[in-house]
Amino acid sequence: MIIFFIFTLSWLAAAVGLLAGGPEAANSFTFVLMFIPYVSTAFVPARTMPTALRGFAEHQPFTPIIETMRGLWMGQTSTGVALGHEAWVAIAYCLGILVVSFAGASWLFRHRTAV
Numbered sequence: 001m002i003i004f005f006i007f008t009l010s011w012l013a014a015a016v017g018l019l020a021g022g023p024e025a026a027n028s029f030t031f032v033l034m035f036i037p038y039v040s041t042a043f044v045p046a047r048t049m050p051t052a053l054r055g056f057a058e059h060q061p062f063t064p065i066i067e068t069m070r071g072l073w074m075g076q077t078s079t080g081v082a083l084g085h086e087a088w089v090a091i092a093y094c095l096g097i098l099v100v101s102f103a104g105a106s107w108l109f110r111h112r113t114a115v
Contacts, residue, residue, distance in 0.1 A: 001068055001090060008094045009033075011101035018108035037062045061093040 020026035040062040067086040
């Protein structure tokens with residue numbers, strides 16, 4: 001799961017890097033992306049968050065990925081109720097982001113390097 005997630009973020013960073021006007025702009029996007037896990041269930045359960053943050057935390061890509069990794073590290077197998085559902089949601093998020101990022105980066109690369 002971690003390798004798949006890193007692979008997905010790598011393609012997202014490549015697409016943003018090709019879209020950005022320069023290295024500083026591309027770096028600032030990854031800097032913003034670094035703070036999204038703080039509004040997920042990585043540190044506190046979603047039910048303890050304020051209502052405005054709870055909805056975002058429950059429906060963003062980092063939460064199912066974190067919950068899947070937490071379940072795997074705690075020894076749950078794929079037959080575990082939480083891990084089974086969260087793992088499929090995490091894979092779907094990663095796959096969706098990967099497909100869009102790969103297609104975008106490929107298109108941008110072809111058009112930016114065409115002479």
